[in-house]
Amino acid sequence: MPYIKIFDTTLRDGEQSPGVALNTKEKVEIARQLARLGVDVIEAGFPIASPGDFEAVRAIASAIDQESDKMVVAGLARANQADIERAAAAVEKAKNPRIHTFIATSPIHMAKKLRLTPDAVLERAIQAVKLAKSLVADVEFSAEDAGRSDPEFLIRIFTEAVKAGATTINIPDTVGYLMPWEYGELVRTIIAQVPNQGVTFSTHCHDDLGCAVINSLAGVQAGATQVECTINGIGERAGNASLEEVVMAIHTRRDFWEHQTGINTRELYRTSRLVASLTGMVVPPNKAIVGDNAFAHESGIHQDGVIKAIETYEIMSAELVGRKAGELVLGKHSGRNAFKQRLKELGYEGLSDEQVNTLFKQFKDLADLKQTITNDDIRALVDAETTKVAETYRLAHLQFQSGTGGMAPQALVRLETPEGVVEATATGSGPVDASYKALRILTPLPLVLESYDLRAIGSGTDALGEVSIRVRSDGQVIHGRAISTDVVHASVLAYVDVLNKLAAGLGRVRVSPQEAATL
Numbered sequence: 001m002p003y004i005k006i007f008d009t010t011l012r013d014g015e016q017s018p019g020v021a022l023n024t025k026e027k028v029e030i031a032r033q034l035a036r037l038g039v040d041v042i043e044a045g046f047p048i049a050s051p052g053d054f055e056a057v058r059a060i061a062s063a064i065d066q067e068s069d070k071m072v073v074a075g076l077a078r079a080n081q082a083d084i085e086r087a088a089a090a091v092e093k094a095k096n097p098r099i100h101t102f103i104a105t106s107p108i109h110m111a112k113k114l115r116l117t118p119d120a121v122l123e124r125a126i127q128a129v130k131l132a133k134s135l136v137a138d139v140e141f142s143a144e145d146a147g148r149s150d151p152e153f154l155i156r157i158f159t160e161a162v163k164a165g166a167t168t169i170n171i172p173d174t175v176g177y178l179m180p181w182e183y184g185e186l187v188r189t190i191i192a193q194v195p196n197q198g199v200t201f202s203t204h205c206h207d208d209l210g211c212a213v214i215n216s217l218a219g220v221q222a223g224a225t226q227v228e229c230t231i232n233g234i235g236e237r238a239g240n241a242s243l244e245e246v247v248m249a250i251h252t253r254r255d256f257w258e259h260q261t262g263i264n265t266r267e268l269y270r271t272s273r274l275v276a277s278l279t280g281m282v283v284p285p286n287k288a289i290v291g292d293n294a295f296a297h298e299s300g301i302h303q304d305g306v307i308k309a310i311e312t313y314e315i316m317s318a319e320l321v322g323r324k325a326g327e328l329v330l331g332k333h334s335g336r337n338a339f340k341q342r343l344k345e346l347g348y349e350g351l352s353d354e355q356v357n358t359l360f361k362q363f364k365d366l367a368d369l370k371q372t373i374t375n376d377d378i379r380a381l382v383d384a385e386t387t388k389v390a391e392t393y394r395l396a397h398l399q400f401q402s403g404t405g406g407m408a409p410q411a412l413v414r415l416e417t418p419e420g421v422v423e424a425t426a427t428g429s430g431p432v433d434a435s436y437k438a439l440r441i442l443t444p445l446p447l448v449l450e451s452y453d454l455r456a457i458g459s460g461t462d463a464l465g466e467v468s469i470r471v472r473s474d475g476q477v478i479h480g481r482a483i484s485t486d487v488v489h490a491s492v493l494a495y496v497d498v499l500n501k502l503a504a505g506l507g508r509v510r511v512s513p514q515e516a517a518t519l
Ligand code: KIV
Pocket: 013, 102, 142, 143, 144, 145, 170, 172, 173, 174, 175, 204, 206, 513
């Protein structure tokens, strides 16, 4: 059975989504989950882009080393010495390091962006691959905008890249321009013409015309054995091929595909949730595999069919992708050992005793508020605990009132700050608005709220509410996130999370490879 390597670029191309800015802790948390999911390669970042990106790639390289023996950790580099040496230093601690170097090959990119002749681009590619190969054994070469490049030139540059030591050849449809049959044909031609002894050919498709997943599958059909993709399909502009869709298409249509992947499909939903909550990129309800409605049956005819035989309207089971929601895991009277055991079953092995103690206390507090506690609740508690930052600011007290009949919603917020305890009251269009106005009085920083999202973890009126906000301050983007059974409380905690991240210097100024091309 041909094995398809899954190359996850959520932390690099996905992180280039407008507005997304993950800090190192959050990136490591996602990388750990990607390891549980079983991806073959993690593209951890673009180390030259900023000191923060470099540190994040280094931290992931060390963390993943303890999680998985086989997983490759890749760092992206343009085809120049500084980028490549920086990427090599960033992935140095990984058990299986890869340098992924790229240069644009389409006439428009070469002439207008790089201002180089094709021969000069070819020469740069050769030198880049040679240098990368002198630093690590595993080198990937990408021809940016391959989809709009001359196939003859691609064959030439890929042939030279292989001669110079590239072990993976990546064929990106950078601007999501090609139709599936065109992309498949391009991949087929390249594989047929480029010396391919021991070389992996890879797809990398963007979704500008909604074809990223189908183009990736067309590439696999044409012989590619690596797919580059992201969780929830996040990425530059319209995004990248969605990992969960590619994997489940191959898995569900085993009658058609002879291929297999190493993905543990039962971790897909959890990975999707983690990425959505840490990036603040909300998953649309109708998104295949991981959207809230993907397994919901609304119409009477469908419901009747599903009750009689689930296969009437479901081509894969919700459990297969890890969506067993609402499952009762532990009760109010469960002890510490049972809780610890459940953490282990959920894959949280590396937690310190202190973290387990804190989580156990949070679990007990939650059990007092909520009748049933699910695995999703426990995951939400762990995710919040493992990505939390030092508490420079702390919510000391929150009180609010709202109602109908002309009563103006009002909130009082008391904060512990490095300058002492401060308090403010404000009115607003609702209790969240009133609380945020009070917080603005207390923190006279120039914070602009760019997005606010609220979602329930599980169902029921006592469900945990997860609030995810994106704030811009002085050119930096910061995500705040919090959970509570009270949504106003969760909203205020998410704002306090932003303040703490800013205080810890965790706001991010993002530079993408495309922006960095002009560095
Ligand atoms: O889309 C693209 O071309 C890329 C490259 C950097 C591989 O992301």
